[in-house]
Amino acid sequence: MTTSETLIILKNFKKVINEPHNLRVISAHKATRDYFLSNFLSDACQDQLDFVWEKNQKCKAVISLAISESGEAVSLPESPFGGFWIMETLSSSSLEAFISAFLEELNHRGIRSVAITQAPKPYESQSDLINYLLFKNGFVQKKLVSHHFFIGKKKIKKQMQKETARLQSKGKEVGLKVSHSNISNFKFLKSIREWNMRRGYEITIDEGRLVRQVSEYPDRYFLASLSSNGVDIGHSLGVKLTSDSIYYYLSALDPQGNVRNGGELLLNELFKVAVEQKVNFIDLGSSDLVATTNHSLMFFKSRFSNDISNKVTWIKNI
Structure with a gap:
């Protein structure tokens, strides 16, 4: 790589990280999401909110959180998963800024803890990056299960x-x-x-x-x-x-x-x-047992799948 190419990359990087984004919080029922369970409220929670990461009033990413009376936020309870949904590919710095912004907002609202079950990669192409950044921002892995997929x-x-x-x-x-x-x-x-x-x-x-x-x-x-x-x-x-x-x-x-x-x-x-x-794909779900691997069920599903992806649940005290 030449010096001029390096300078161009650095210039573009500075441009990306300096572009302004805003965090907007709205009631989950006010927006229609492709993942319809994002809008299906949980009876156990007093409120469900969408934390929307915007640039020039355009949604770039969103996470839905159900808020309990005891001050716990979950994305999403009683659902296969929740997590971050990226509408347009984000840089690692922009995504990390989103994570920091929504954690700050949760703290401002008096939320004590947050749990996120991130959708596997076939649903969200940036899930690997999301999981990495959650780890780097102090989230602790609580649970991990593998889903079999048939893609294409x-x-x-x-x-x-x-x-x-x-x-x-x-x-x-x-x-x-x-x-x-x-x-x-x-x-x-x-x-x-x-x-x-x-x-x-x-x-x-x-x-x-x-x-x-x-x-x-x-x-x-x-x-x-x-x-x-x-x-x-x-x-x-x-x-x-x-x-x-x-x-x-x-x-x-x-x-x-x-x-x-x-x-x-x-x-x-x-x-x-x-x-x-x-x-474009079929999700055959997880093959989880509490203490051990369910090898027989995983073998059955492997006969009808061509991919496998992990679903991770993260927790963090605020």
Whole structure:
């Protein structure tokens, strides 16, 4: 690199870091976000705010925080993740300035602590930089889980076609049928709860909150159902968390159904949803156990994924 090239880089760097940005705080319900859960308020919190990083009155980045009465801020409770969303690529210095600005504002509001679960990289391309800067600014890693992804519209379609051809013949041999639709009623929740209880799984879902979310955003939810001779024996929920993604969520099979390939049939049906919705990636979710790695579930998901990305939860006392 020549001296003149170095001087140009330094000049551009000084220009970037000296460009003014402003922090604006608004109620979360006043803005529509692509990640619709950013606007879905938590009953446990007294307020939910958007911290918006602006330049020339244009939003460059945003983070939504639910504020509890005890002075704790969370991004976002009862959601797969929250974290920072970058509308236009930010330099490391500008992003760090945003972090400092919103922490200062939280301190001014008397907030005692903040927890951030940053969306994995397929959702937010600058997540690695965000995680690095949170670490550098005193945040402590509280939790880390890995999500499996299948990325690429054309690849999703090709995978779906290949698996459909393989699974259809197997399903017909034993009278299986799989389909998907938008949600018209919530009877499937009772079945999922009962099936999971029979398997000894802990039920942690807030069904009331899910019903409200589906009722408010009906076009974002898709139910895949597996039946044997006309009787439902499996369900899986797909959620369009963003306009470019499908999230694989809340899957269960009747343990008395004794059906092979049931999980694969349900998962492939959500690949069909992804093709219909023309999304760029499918999030198969985490494969987490409290104390150990869930190797069997990770192996299953690895057969239907082409990428893996970590989701980190950070905490900081202010």
